[in-house]
Amino acid sequence: MITRVEVEKLAQLARLAVPAGELDKLAQDLESILGYVSELKEAPVADLPADQHPLINVLRADGEAHEPGLYTDELLAQMAKTTKGYLSVKPILNKD
Amino acid sequence: MAKIDVENLTIAKAAAAMRAGEFSARELTQAYLDAIAERNPTLNAYLEVFDDCLEQANKIDAKRKAGEELGELAGIPMAIKDNILIKGRKVSSASKLLENYVATYDAFVIEKLKTAGVVFLGRTNMDEFAMGGSTENSAFGVTRNPHDPERVPGGSSGGSAAAVGGNLALAALGSDTGGSIREPASFCGVVGFKPTYGAVSRRGVMAMASSLDQVGPIAKTIDDAKLVFDIIRGKDDLDATSWSSDSVLDKNQAKTKLKIGVPRDFVKEGLHPETAKNFAETLDKLKHAGHEVVDIELPSFKYALACYYVLMPAEASTNLARLDGLRYGAYRPGTDLLGDYQATRGEGFGPEVRRRIILGTYVLSAGYADEFYYRAVAVQRLIKAEYARVFKEVDVIATPTAPGPAFKIGEKIGNPLAMYLEDIFTVPVNIGGVPAISVPSGQTESGLPLGIQFTAGAKQEEILFAISKAITT
Numbered sequence: 001m002i003t004r005v006e007v008e009k010l011a012q013l014a015r016l017a018v019p020a021g022e023l024d025k026l027a028q029d030l031e032s033i034l035g036y037v038s039e040l041k042e043a044p045v046a047d048l049p050a051d052q053h054p055l056i057n058v059l060r061a062d063g064e065a066h067e068p069g070l071y072t073d074e075l076l077a078q079m080a081k082t083t084k085g086y087l088s089v090k091p092i093l094n095k096d
Numbered sequence: 097m098a099k100i101d102v103e104n105l106t107i108a109k110a111a112a113a114m115r116a117g118e119f120s121a122r123e124l125t126q127a128y129l130d131a132i133a134e135r136n137p138t139l140n141a142y143l144e145v146f147d148d149c150l151e152q153a154n155k156i157d158a159k160r161k162a163g164e165e166l167g168e169l170a171g172i173p174m175a176i177k178d179n180i181l182i183k184g185r186k187v188s189s190a191s192k193l194l195e196n197y198v199a200t201y202d203a204f205v206i207e208k209l210k211t212a213g214v215v216f217l218g219r220t221n222m223d224e225f226a227m228g229g230s231t232e233n234s235a236f237g238v239t240r241n242p243h244d245p246e247r248v249p250g251g252s253s254g255g256s257a258a259a260v261g262g263n264l265a266l267a268a269l270g271s272d273t274g275g276s277i278r279e280p281a282s283f284c285g286v287v288g289f290k291p292t293y294g295a296v297s298r299r300g301v302m303a304m305a306s307s308l309d310q311v312g313p314i315a316k317t318i319d320d321a322k323l324v325f326d327i328i329r330g331k332d333d334l335d336a337t338s339w340s341s342d343s344v345l346d347k348n349q350a351k352t353k354l355k356i357g358v359p360r361d362f363v364k365e366g367l368h369p370e371t372a373k374n375f376a377e378t379l380d381k382l383k384h385a386g387h388e389v390v391d392i393e394l395p396s397f398k399y400a401l402a403c404y405y406v407l408m409p410a411e412a413s414t415n416l417a418r419l420d421g422l423r424y425g426a427y428r429p430g431t432d433l434l435g436d437y438q439a440t441r442g443e444g445f446g447p448e449v450r451r452r453i454i455l456g457t458y459v460l461s462a463g464y465a466d467e468f469y470y471r472a473v474a475v476q477r478l479i480k481a482e483y484a485r486v487f488k489e490v491d492v493i494a495t496p497t498a499p500g501p502a503f504k505i506g507e508k509i510g511n512p513l514a515m516y517l518e519d520i521f522t523v524p525v526n527i528g529g530v531p532a533i534s535v536p537s538g539q540t541e542s543g544l545p546l547g548i549q550f551t552a553g554a555k556q557e558e559i560l561f562a563i564s565k566a567i568t569t
Contacts (some may be wrong), residue, residue: 007454014413014457016450017442029451032513037402037468045474055307060336074200080427089422090433
């Protein structure tokens with residue numbers, strides 16, 4: 001049984017504000033979806049693969065970087081707030 | 097010049113007519129812009145029609161006049177799903193969060209289409225971040241089915257399928273993570289093709305579930321779908337999972353009699369009666385064309401949908417974690433930095449995206465990963481092994497594309513699980529990483545299109561084009 005509290009906790013982990021009015025419906029939806037996917041428990045799998053996803057380590061090796069600053073202006077233009085070529089965010093440490 | 101008959105036009109015919117000077121790329125583009133102006137206000141297939149379509153076409157006409165060499169799709173007007181990046185143009189994945197986002201580079205497939213001379217008409221509506229099977233999850237309104245505006249066009253590539261099915265584009269690109277090209281193609285009466293995983297580069301395509309996503313064409317004929325696929329396929333150094341088509345030696349290409357496997361147990365339940373009847377008739381047609389139809393068993397496939405609804409949200413919640421509104425997208429301020437993230441994501445994402453992110457967070461969380469995520473990965477291996485076994489016995493697997501024809505707008509939106517069941521026949525293909533195609537196979541008594549899905553072994557796309565022709569010619 002998925003509770004409102006669990007949905008709130010999951011939303012927090014996912015950094016997602018869920019309006020209070022939607023929590024019950026969401027809990028109900030998750031309950032029915034998880035009930036359905038629990039069929040997986042009946043599948044005849046002998047062992048669980050800890051690290052054997054078929055696409056492990058498929059990313060390319062790093063190559064030569066492009067020359068610095070080539071895309072900076074274009075990327076900065078999309079940012080919410082910038083200061084002297086940097087992305088500005090709210091402080092995460094308080095002085096007091 | 098006579099009026100261009102967009103209803104009966106194909107890429108092949110249009111290309112030939114432009115070569116013969118019957119009409120210009122500009123005239124062809126104008127014919128589609130006229131059709132869009134007339135029908136898009138009802139269908140809402142396009143989120144944006146580009147304002148430079150005629151200029152794009154003029155460039156092709158000028159090159160042709162100057163005798164310059166032209167690409168294979170020169171002057172062909174195409175529509176692009178709103179999750180594929182075209183440099184300098186808006187691309188939103190039909191999300192409020194990316195409503196005004198402008199692409200800073202071209203997707204690999206767009207580079208290829210540009211070289212081929214395509215005229216880009218606009219970007220098409222979709223379920224937000226490709227999550228859905230009806231286009232009802234778009235933040236910018238539902239797309240309507242060109243065969244019945246009361247019904248959905250399918251999804252998530254619903255705008256692309258409606259554009260092609262409604263003759264608002266000659267062909268389109270979609271993306272397919274669990275059926276998002278094939279299901280809408282079947283609902284809109286057009287051809288939808290999902291290539292083998294890695295046949296087409298994913299660079300510049302907004303990721304939903306990276307291990308399942310694949311771009312492919314939606315077109316009016318098999319030949320048109322193959323033509324577009326042959327242009328966009330290939331190895332890309334910037335997508336390490338892509339591979340070169342040069343390495344594919346197609347032994348089955350010359351084979352004229354194919355062995356078709358039908359997983360009877362799997363397609364037995366939950367079928368709309370008209371879909372069941374049409375499927376049986378289509379199999380008869382294939383037999384008459386000289387192909388052999390045999391029953392096969394795929395016992396793990398009954399777990400495929402459950403497997404998909406664990407793997408996909410797990411990967412999607414991870415991929416969408418990058419969207420916090422700070423570096424791009426619509427920023428909504430909160431009380432502190434965490435509050436910024438929560439407000440941006442909470443208000444920016446629609447209900448289905450939030451549902452899947454939370455579901456993905458759940459199945460990956462420490463207490464439940466063994467029970468859900470790792471078990472789903474193990475089941476994926478079973479399904480892959482089953483495909484490998486069965487493709488030693490048969491050349492192709494046939495099922496209906498979807499359990500029924502297009503459903504009514506609003507019919508399933510309140511019940512996520514009912515909506516997910518629409519994907520029952522399409523998701524195993526993505527889990528197996530194999531290619532599949534949806535081909536129009538007829539219609540219901542009330543005139544709604546139906547589709548049949550053919551699946552082949554990895555890298556055997558040519559078999560799919562060959563078998564598909566048996567029912568369309």
